[in-house]
Amino acid sequence: MASAGNKRTSRRGWRPLAWLLGLLALGSASVSAQDAPAHWMAYAASVSGELQQRLQQEQDPHAQRLLAWLQEHPDAPAPLVVSVWIAGDGAISKLEFDSLGDARVDADLRAALQATPLPAPPPKDMRQPLRLGLTLTQ
Structure with a gap:
C-alpha cells in the first residue's frame, strides 16, 4: 500500500522473455531454442531466473x-536484450547490451x-x- 508521500504506487519486477529469445549463440553460429539440448x-x-532476481534486489543500489530509471523512461527498449558469456567458475566474464x-x-x-558468480557453471558443451x-x- 503506497502512502501519499511514497512515489512507489506499484511493485514492478523483471521477468524473462522466452528466456533465450529463441537463441543460444556462439559467434555467428546460432542454435534455435527448439533445437538446443534440454540441458542447455x-x-x-x-541463469535467466538468477539474473531476474538480481535486478529485483531491494538492497542493491x-x-x-536501474529500476527507477526504467520507470522514468517508459520508452526504453523492451525487452532489454543482454548477451552473457559465463566462465567455467560461473562468473559472468562478459556482458553485452545496447546502451540505454x-x-x-x-x-x-x-x-x-x-x-557475483552464478550458482553453477555452464555445461561444458554449451554454446x-x-x-x-x-x-x-507491473
Missing part, C-alpha cells in the same frame, strides 16, 4: 537505480548482473553467449 535450456532458464543512453544506468545494469531478453513488468 535448463541451464539458460536457471545498482538494481534500484545513460552511462550510469549502463554501469548499474552491468554491476547488478555481474555482482555461448546466452542471449536473454528481460522485460520490466
Whole structure:
C-alpha cells in the first residue's frame, strides 16, 4: 500500500522473455531454442531466473537505480536484450547490451548482473553467449 508521500504506487519486477529469445549463440553460429539440448535450456532458464532476481534486489543500489530509471523512461527498449558469456567458475566474464543512453544506468545494469558468480557453471558443451531478453513488468 503506497502512502501519499511514497512515489512507489506499484511493485514492478523483471521477468524473462522466452528466456533465450529463441537463441543460444556462439559467434555467428546460432542454435534455435527448439533445437538446443534440454540441458542447455535448463541451464539458460536457471541463469535467466538468477539474473531476474538480481535486478529485483531491494538492497542493491545498482538494481534500484536501474529500476527507477526504467520507470522514468517508459520508452526504453523492451525487452532489454543482454548477451552473457559465463566462465567455467560461473562468473559472468562478459556482458553485452545496447546502451540505454545513460552511462550510469549502463554501469548499474552491468554491476547488478555481474555482482557475483552464478550458482553453477555452464555445461561444458554449451554454446555461448546466452542471449536473454528481460522485460520490466507491473
